[in-house]
Structures are given as C-alpha cells and as structure tokens.
Amino acid sequence: MKTVINKNFLLAGIVMFVLAFVTMSFNNKFQEKKKPWVVPDASKKMKNPVKSDDGTIAAGKTLFMKHCKSCHGAKGLGDGPKSKELDTPCGDFSAKDVADQTDGELFYKIKEGRVDMPSFKKKITEDEEIWSIINFMRTLKK
Numbered sequence: 068m069k070t071v072i073n074k075n076f077l078l079a080g081i082v083m084f085v086l087a088f089v090t091m092s093f094n095n096k097f098q099e100k101k102k103p104w105v106v107p108d109a110s111k112k113m114k115n116p117v118k119s120d121d122g123t124i125a126a127g128k129t130l131f132m133k134h135c136k137s138c139h140g141a142k143g144l145g146d147g148p149k150s151k152e153l154d155t156p157c158g159d160f161s162a163k164d165v166a167d168q169t170d171g172e173l174f175y176k177i178k179e180g181r182v183d184m185p186s187f188k189k190k191i192t193e194d195e196e197i198w199s200i201i202n203f204m205r206t207l208k209k
C-alpha cells in the first residue's frame with residue numbers, strides 16, 4: 068500500500084514539473100516573438116497611389132520626423148527616445164520582415180495602430196501623406 072502512494076506522489080510530481088516547464092517555455096516564446104499582426108487581404112492588396120520620387124520621399128521624411136521618430140528613431144531602427152517607455156518593441160524598419168510587407172499592409176497598420184502603436188487615422192487625415200511616409204520608409208531598408 069505504502070509503495071503505491073509513493074508512486075502516485077512521484078507521478079504527480081513529474082506531471083507538475085512537466086507542466087511548469089511547458090508553461091515557462093511557452094511564456095518565453097511569447098515574449099521573444101512579436102505577436103503576429105494580421106492585416107485583412109483587401110488592405111494588403113491596396114496599391115500605393117503616390118509615386119515614389121524625390122519629392123514624395125522628402126515629404127514623407129518630414130512627416131516621419133514629426134510623427135514617428137520619437138518611437139521608431141530617425142532611421143526606423145526602433146530606438147527613438149520614447150521606445151524605452153513602451154511595453155512593445157517598435158520593430159526595425161530596415162529589416163526584411165518589414166521590407167517583405169506590401170505598402171497596403173504598412174498603410175493599414177499606420178491607420179489602425181495597435182496597443183503602443185498609435186492609430187494615425189485622426190492625426191494624419193490625408194491618405195497621400197501616409198503613402199508618402201511609406202515611400203520614405205522604403206528608403207530605410209538595409
């Protein structure tokens with residue numbers, strides 16, 4: 068009888084250990100990886116109507132320095148002074164995962180925002196201005 072109880076305790080111990088380990092590694096994964104930000108297909112496919120040239124890139128740059136630099140940094144590396152106060156990393160606009168996104172995807176994210184990333188729907192009301200910012204963001208690619 069005694070040995071049976073001990074076995075059960077041992078088993079319960081093992082189960083608890085495994086559960087704790089699984090929970091811990093899950094949490095770590097969660098913190099390491101940014102939460103995926105799903106953009107609706109229709110928005111993804113939106114075409115940038117503002118031609119990328121010196122003029123629109125310069126206009127986008129001015130807007131970026133005014134509205135985005137505080138968090139994203141002048142080069143879009145995610146190292147602006149405000150970034151340290153946020154819970155969410157700002158991302159790196161010179162990186163491949165941003166370069167691989169369509170203009171429509173970036174447009175949607177800038178419009179809608181999410182948690183620490185503000186929505187610019189009301190702050191930048193001209194769509195052309197957001198598209199120009201995207202033209203500028205494309206120059207940040209490594």
Ligand code: HEC
Nearest residue numbers: 134135138153155156157158173176177181183184185200
């Ligand atoms: C208050 C700080 C803050 C400001 C200001 C800000 N952002 Fe962000 N931005 C963030 C954070 C934090 C994230 C990451 C959000 C997330 O993943 O939930 C982000 C994410 C993004 C993304 C998505 C990047 C990706 O990896 O998919 C884009 C695009 C973006 N910002 C563009 C802009 C633009 C353009 C401006 C200015 C018009 C701007 N942001 C202003 C904090 C900011």
